[in-house]
Amino acid sequence: MSGVVSYLVFFATMAGILGIVVLGLNLQWGYTGLFNGGVAAFFGAGAYVTMILGGRPEPGQFGGFQLPFVIALAGGIASAGLAAWFFGRLTLRLRHDYLAIATFGVAVAFESVARNAEWLLGGAKGLRGFPRPLEAAIGNNFLYGLFFLTLVMAVLLAVYVGLERLVHSPYGRALRAIREDEIAAQSLGKNPARLRLQSFVIGSMIMGAAGGLYVAFYAFVSPQDLAPVLTFQVWAMLIVGGAGNNLGAILGAYLIWAAWTASGFLLAAFAPQAMQLYTGPIQYILIGSVIVGMLLWRPQGILPERIARSGHRASGATTADNGGN
Amino acid sequence: MRLRILGSMAGAAMALLAPAGGAAAQECSVKVGAIFPTSVDWGKPIAETALWVADMINQAGGVDGCKVETILRDDQNDAKVGVDAAKALVDISKVQLLLGTVASGITIPILTSVSVPAGTMQMSCCSSSTRLTAMANEGATKGLWFRTFATSSVQGAVAAMAAKEAGYKKVTIFFKNDDWGQDIAKIAANAFAKSGIEVTTQIAITDGQPSYRAEVARALAAKGDAVYLALYPKEGIAVVREWLSLGGTTNMIGANALKSDDFRNTVGMQHLANFVGTDTSTPRTDSAKGFVAAFTAKFGKAPAGPGLPNSFDAAAISLLAYHAAGRNATGAQIAAKVGMVTDPKGEKVNGDVDGFKKALGLLKQGKTVSFQGGTGAVAFDKNGDVSAPAVLWTFGASGVQEKRYITLEEVGAFISSVK
Numbered sequence: 055m056s057g058v059v060s061y062l063v064f065f066a067t068m069a070g071i072l073g074i075v076v077l078g079l080n081l082q083w084g085y086t087g088l089f090n091g092g093v094a095a096f097f098g099a100g101a102y103v104t105m106i107l108g109g110r111p112e113p114g115q116f117g118g119f120q121l122p123f124v125i126a127l128a129g130g131i132a133s134a135g136l137a138a139w140f141f142g143r144l145t146l147r148l149r150h151d152y153l154a155i156a157t158f159g160v161a162v163a164f165e166s167v168a169r170n171a172e173w174l175l176g177g178a179k180g181l182r183g184f185p186r187p188l189e190a191a192i193g194n195n196f197l198y199g200l201f202f203l204t205l206v207m208a209v210l211l212a213v214y215v216g217l218e219r220l221v222h223s224p225y226g227r228a229l230r231a232i233r234e235d236e237i238a239a240q241s242l243g244k245n246p247a248r249l250r251l252q253s254f255v256i257g258s259m260i261m262g263a264a265g266g267l268y269v270a271f272y273a274f275v276s277p278q279d280l281a282p283v284l285t286f287q288v289w290a291m292l293i294v295g296g297a298g299n300n301l302g303a304i305l306g307a308y309l310i311w312a313a314w315t316a317s318g319f320l321l322a323a324f325a326p327q328a329m330q331l332y333t334g335p336i337q338y339i340l341i342g343s344v345i346v347g348m349l350l351w352r353p354q355g356i357l358p359e360r361i362a363r364s365g366h367r368a369s370g371a372t373t374a375d376n377g378g379n
Numbered sequence: 380m381r382l383r384i385l386g387s388m389a390g391a392a393m394a395l396l397a398p399a400g401g402a403a404a405q406e407c408s409v410k411v412g413a414i415f416p417t418s419v420d421w422g423k424p425i426a427e428t429a430l431w432v433a434d435m436i437n438q439a440g441g442v443d444g445c446k447v448e449t450i451l452r453d454d455q456n457d458a459k460v461g462v463d464a465a466k467a468l469v470d471i472s473k474v475q476l477l478l479g480t481v482a483s484g485i486t487i488p489i490l491t492s493v494s495v496p497a498g499t500m501q502m503s504c505c506s507s508s509t510r511l512t513a514m515a516n517e518g519a520t521k522g523l524w525f526r527t528f529a530t531s532s533v534q535g536a537v538a539a540m541a542a543k544e545a546g547y548k549k550v551t552i553f554f555k556n557d558d559w560g561q562d563i564a565k566i567a568a569n570a571f572a573k574s575g576i577e578v579t580t581q582i583a584i585t586d587g588q589p590s591y592r593a594e595v596a597r598a599l600a601a602k603g604d605a606v607y608l609a610l611y612p613k614e615g616i617a618v619v620r621e622w623l624s625l626g627g628t629t630n631m632i633g634a635n636a637l638k639s640d641d642f643r644n645t646v647g648m649q650h651l652a653n654f655v656g657t658d659t660s661t662p663r664t665d666s667a668k669g670f671v672a673a674f675t676a677k678f679g680k681a682p683a684g685p686g687l688p689n690s691f692d693a694a695a696i697s698l699l700a701y702h703a704a705g706r707n708a709t710g711a712q713i714a715a716k717v718g719m720v721t722d723p724k725g726e727k728v729n730g731d732v733d734g735f736k737k738a739l740g741l742l743k744q745g746k747t748v749s750f751q752g753g754t755g756a757v758a759f760d761k762n763g764d765v766s767a768p769a770v771l772w773t774f775g776a777s778g779v780q781e782k783r784y785i786t787l788e789e790v791g792a793f794i795s796s797v798k
Binding site (some may be wrong): 057058060061064065068072169170172177178179180182195271272273274276277278279281283284314315318319322323330331332333334335337338 | 416417418422423426427430449450451452453455456457458459460462463464466467469470471473482483484485487488491492496497508509510514556557561
């Protein structure tokens with residue numbers, strides 16, 4: 055029994071970390087309409103920089119500055135933001151599919167750098183040895199699992215509350231206006247280029263925070279963690295949960311990750327012995343079917359976007375000034 | 380019948396699980412976790428081989444009289460998925476032994492965040508990262524980690540052996556600029572230095588450059604009397620051509636990646652008279668041939684593809700160690716028994732049902748065995764790594780020719796001499 059609880063704590067932690075990434079993507083795609091195909095790059099920037107700042111030193115390896123976890127994580131978040139700002143300046147003028155391809159390219163390039171720049175990012179063998187925050191003080195494995203889950207939940211909640219406030223403010227309406235009709239928004243005095251960049255940077259910083267938590271959780275990061283499948287998983291979570299709805303984004307993360315892992319578990323437990331070798335591909339088929347089914351029958355996601363009709367009416371134009379220009 | 384087998388043994392191993400004796404007559408099973416990328420084309424046969432070993436162990440009587448129940452999970456070549464599967468196997472299914480996985484980027488987080496904290500033993504067939512050796516060396520794996528994959532240490536050391544035999548004094552190293560090349564160059568440089576051969580300089584060769592003149596000029600300036608080439612054929616051809624055209628020496632030692640007709644034909648036989656290549660080899664033992672024959676009989680095709688004999692040996696050795704430790708053993712207790720299965724002084728047992736029967740019997744009596752597997756007589760060092768036999772080869776009129784076979788014992792002795 056305790057084993058089941060221990061596993062569920064582990065599961066909830068990983069799903070929570072993925073949930074944070076999905077929230078970041080939701081700001082970019084759900085609210086601003088930015089097709090980020092390089093989620094793995096910003097997640098990875100957060101992960102790698104957190105590791106470099108907070109990890110233990112190793113001979114012949116850059117990094118290992120052993121900074122306190124909070125500072126290392128802040129560095130990871132900042133670097134994801136910086137990367138997003140830099141690549142955003144270059145690519146955000148592109149629309150939809152072009153932006154997706156450009157950002158996908160950024161992610162592939164980042165993975166390639168991580169794989170090759172051994173002195174800087176550890177090369178194919180990755181970086182390890184992250185002192186997990188307060189691990190020594192807590193000692194017990196199971197209690198530490200609970201503590202880490204609490205930490206992830208706290209960050210998830212903070213991001214959720216922050217985003218909710220952001221998107222329900224006039225600033226959020228400006229983002230949605232750009233998503234729906236950029237020219238119309240511009241004619242109302244909004245600066246689409248700047249708003250798109252801001253949304254892209256904030257969303258990527260949220261992804262970077264998730265990357266930092268991921269590194270602290272596994273105490274290890276390698277180019278294997280930056281594979282394009284991460285971007286795909288996060289997108290699947292957002293689409294199933296409901297783009298444009300933060301609660302839906304979190305729900306999608308938990309549901310898809312549960313489907314992803316439970317399908318493997320159930321197949322291993324109940325599939326006949328002869329089928330054991332084929333459970334891997336079957337698992338892929340199941341996951342794919344869930345996503346296709348959702349797209350066909352509920353394209354808006356489980357919790358679709360709800361546009362609040364607030365009482366702003368005539369005052370809308372003046373309050374929105376906070377966000378524009 | 381199981382009662383009789385159990386009742387008759389009084390080996391030291393049994394002392395660990397005294398309470399289990401009474402329940403022996405019942406049907407019992409031991410759960411073993413296996414994590415492989417079964418959804419990847421080359422991953423499936425690796426998993427299939429491990430399952431086949433478990434079947435044979437069951438036919439031979441099972442682990443401590445219990446049926447081996449392998450729970451196979453796919454890691455999808457994704458660290459998150461692999462670690463989750465491992466966590467479920469350890470926490471929910473309570474396995475004490477994990478087999479897998481292939482990619483080092485997944486094996487390492489499984490090891491550090493699941494196996495080691497839970498005290499589960501983990502044995503991989505195929506993870507190649509040198510980081511695993513370093514981790515074991517600093518004690519981070521707590522002796523729970525093993526792999527049946529021979530690392531680049533064999534080839535790196537054998538290159539120094541070849542240089543020593545040829546009487547070279549100063550060697551210049553060219554290496555492919557990826558994890559394999561970085562790794563093998565580091566190991567070879569150390570082996571050269573320890574064998575009294577000076578390494579003049581090490582030059583990284585990045586793929587796909589139009590010319591390597593600058594790199595070659597740097598190497599020439601270093602004035603070595605031989606070069607070591609840890610390169611792939613395409614870059615190898617480009618580098619060697621420029622090297623020879625600028626008057627570089629034809630004293631060359633190459634890694635196994637250069638074993639290509641392309642390299643031989645393009646560089647030209649007139650320049651390759653002094654070329655010696657290195658490679659690891661499948662051992663020339665009966666057991667290795669036996670594995671090929673048994674695999675062919677079972678699956679109707681020869682074991683082509685990476686990691687199959689390694690997967691066979693990983694599954695066999697760890698299950699035999701499980702047997703020696705007893706059905707209720709913990710991961711650490713199983714790991715402690717691995718030495719009983721791979722004792723060079725023990726009785727030789729083969730990797731087939733009869734061999735497993737014999738091994739199970741001997742281990743129960745507290746005797747050690749020397750398991751003769753698909754990669755030969757495997758022996759782990761203190762970091763859970765294995766060695767392999769090697770060959771030196773040359774280019775001849777009809778292609779690659781073997782120059783010399785270096786046995787596992789010779790390789791082992793040389794590697795420890797340059798440590």
